[in-house]
Amino acid sequence: MKSAGLYLHLLVATLTGRSVFAETVSEINGNRYLSPFNGKNVTNVDGLITTKGPNGIWIRSTVPDKDDRTSESVYVFDRNFGKTLSVGDIIQLNGTVTEYRSNKAYIYLTEIINPRLVKKVSSGSAVTPLVIGKDTINPPTKAFSALDNGDVFGVPNSVSLISVTNPILIPRNYGMDFWESLSGELVTVKGAHALTKPNNYGDTWVAGDWRVTGLNSRGGLTTVDKDANPEAIIIGSPLDGSKNPAITRVGDTLGDITGVVTYAFGYYSILPLTALNIIKGVEPALPPPTKLVSNGGCSGITVGSYNVENLWAGSDHLVNISDHIVNYLRSPDLVFVQEIQDDNGETNDAVVSTNLTLTTLTSSIVSIGGPEYQFAEIDPVDDKNGGAPGGNIRTAYLYNPDILQLRKPNLGSSTKANEVLPGPELKYNPGLIDPQNSAWTASRKPLVANFETLDGKNSFFTINVHFGSKGGSSSIEGDARPLVNGGVDDRQGQTQLTADFVAKILAKDKKAKIIVAGDFNEFAFVQPLENFKDVSHLRDLDEAANIPELERYTYLFDMNSQELDHMYISQALKPKAQYEHVHINTWVTKAQQISDHDPSVAKFNICKN
Ligand SMILES: *[C@@H]1O[C@H](CO)[C@@H](O)[C@H](O)[C@H]1NC(C)=O
Ligand SMILES: *[C@@H]1O[C@H](CO)[C@@H](O)[C@H](O)[C@H]1NC(C)=O
Numbered sequence: 001m002k003s004a005g006l007y008l009h010l011l012v013a014t015l016t017g018r019s020v021f022a023e024t025v026s027e028i029n030g031n032r033y034l035s036p037f038n039g040k041n042v043t044n045v046d047g048l049i050t051t052k053g054p055n056g057i058w059i060r061s062t063v064p065d066k067d068d069r070t071s072e073s074v075y076v077f078d079r080n081f082g083k084t085l086s087v088g089d090i091i092q093l094n095g096t097v098t099e100y101r102s103n104k105a106y107i108y109l110t111e112i113i114n115p116r117l118v119k120k121v122s123s124g125s126a127v128t129p130l131v132i133g134k135d136t137i138n139p140p141t142k143a144f145s146a147l148d149n150g151d152v153f154g155v156p157n158s159v160s161l162i163s164v165t166n167p168i169l170i171p172r173n174y175g176m177d178f179w180e181s182l183s184g185e186l187v188t189v190k191g192a193h194a195l196t197k198p199n200n201y202g203d204t205w206v207a208g209d210w211r212v213t214g215l216n217s218r219g220g221l222t223t224v225d226k227d228a229n230p231e232a233i234i235i236g237s238p239l240d241g242s243k244n245p246a247i248t249r250v251g252d253t254l255g256d257i258t259g260v261v262t263y264a265f266g267y268y269s270i271l272p273l274t275a276l277n278i279i280k281g282v283e284p285a286l287p288p289p290t291k292l293v294s295n296g297g298c299s300g301i302t303v304g305s306y307n308v309e310n311l312w313a314g315s316d317h318l319v320n321i322s323d324h325i326v327n328y329l330r331s332p333d334l335v336f337v338q339e340i341q342d343d344n345g346e347t348n349d350a351v352v353s354t355n356l357t358l359t360t361l362t363s364s365i366v367s368i369g370g371p372e373y374q375f376a377e378i379d380p381v382d383d384k385n386g387g388a389p390g391g392n393i394r395t396a397y398l399y400n401p402d403i404l405q406l407r408k409p410n411l412g413s414s415t416k417a418n419e420v421l422p423g424p425e426l427k428y429n430p431g432l433i434d435p436q437n438s439a440w441t442a443s444r445k446p447l448v449a450n451f452e453t454l455d456g457k458n459s460f461f462t463i464n465v466h467f468g469s470k471g472g473s474s475s476i477e478g479d480a481r482p483l484v485n486g487g488v489d490d491r492q493g494q495t496q497l498t499a500d501f502v503a504k505i506l507a508k509d510k511k512a513k514i515i516v517a518g519d520f521n522e523f524a525f526v527q528p529l530e531n532f533k534d535v536s537h538l539r540d541l542d543e544a545a546n547i548p549e550l551e552r553y554t555y556l557f558d559m560n561s562q563e564l565d566h567m568y569i570s571q572a573l574k575p576k577a578q579y580e581h582v583h584i585n586t587w588v589t590k591a592q593q594i595s596d597h598d599p600s601v602a603k604f605n606i607c608k609n
């Protein structure tokens, strides 16, 4: 093999008239993720300097091949090498090819280290960026990698590693392959718009003027089943030392962006020559308040759900949450809240009570014109619910006592399992689902309740959930394929127990009205929630209320607008059910965001029929 390779090399060199001991950039990159020259010295590599950065330069081959898979550019990592060189110089260098990654969960970046200048051939050549989608093919819009077997969120996760399988690139089909095939290239993204707010470093996901799928009405890209938007690219730190704006919002127009394609911190990214520029801010700045308002009777009960992000009595954002509940959710008759902390928040002591937190919230709501909500919750066993240490987060209900009351209230405890009694009615109202079950280790136990109108004639069951988090997930553009979906097994167990409880109510009364809502920490089309739907026989309210698929989002993560928060309802609640996601947090700037989740509101007919 070796001699055949050398023979070919000699032949190619003879035919092209190049020095026998020379590698091209495309040969160095090869048509896979890892360089065939990894760890080897290369000599007389020809390249045009397209870009200079603080720690190295990017060169583009002067002898390109015709293969879409092999990038014609590469990073030369060395602080000093480029000091006496300029953009537009054509050089020849020797060096060592290496594959670098700063974390073993990432993809390797092919680069040349230890560069030595053989000669400077010329200077002053024009440097023209490749326009993505014009000088390149269009980025693929659905799949990330062939190794995902068609589903980046497929279970089981982490079945293979790109660094081991090292697949041949198929840039037309797979987003990661597409960006890998441009690694090191100077590119222009034409007509970019923002898909997220910047992260703490100012890095911002964008899409250009190429064809995208998943575009929602705000300008974000929504994750749907088997389409998690690999056509997006994150714009990293500008190479000239300037800073990207911190106030970018989803949908803002950014114009053209020129920079080099690289891989860093778990993602393919573009390092722009200079900072992003917001050319036009998306309007309106804020979403309208919900149109779903209670009619005060059983035919028009409103139900909200809101992950209020680590709320306690002393939270700065408590008043803002109250404002959202009153002015944007328009004071639903019942509010499912998640992430209610104990009375002293993250002070890590034995306090688990949340009376002060919830009375502070409910009086704040009154002070801005909302109803005098009552609340229902069960204090957890100290330090057993996960979340921020010491916070003892749990789920709770706020209900308007002019409209609703608990049916035969009988407060459960942090350790006793609720049961479905003949009726059906609940043994504990409110009570927790099997709180000692190991499925809930370091997670919230769902809070079950049974509410009725004040005349006692109309009632419905509720389950407020906050399933285990996705902490421990790997990057959507990381080495493990499909990505490690952190906590997916926990959520599978948790959805099973919750669905079993629902099934017990429906077994006693198939017309029972049941709402399961909250932060499921999972997408509707991923195994735990598919299982939940199958076992519980509930309906996804997004579907039942005909929310357009691309408008189903309550959260921003990576490049995606996505939905972790859901409502599921029993068939009896389906007629005339209405639903809205109120994008009060996803639309605004990072500084204006009150919680990391958007709230939602629904309206139901709960009249006994
Ligand atoms: C690669 O080049 C470096 C620097 O010239 C040299 O020290 C090293 O021995 C070379 N390695 C191989 C495998 O030829
Ligand atoms: C580059 O490599 C070639 C081939 O090994 C060698 O002849 C030349 O001296 C090297 N040049 C430098 C500057 O290292």
Ligand SMILES: *[C@@H]1O[C@H](CO)[C@@H](O)[C@H](O)[C@H]1NC(C)=O
Pocket: 355, 356, 359
């Ligand atoms: C809860 O707080 C309210 C108002 O601060 C207080 O009146 C009430 O007694 C408290 N209840 C309990 C059980 O501590």
Ligand SMILES: *[C@@H]1O[C@H](CO)[C@@H](O)[C@H](O)[C@H]1NC(C)=O
Pocket: 317, 319, 320, 591, 592, 593, 594
């Ligand atoms: C929260 O509400 C307070 C009081 O109205 C206001 O001053 C503050 O700006 C709000 N915070 C944010 C982030 O909007």
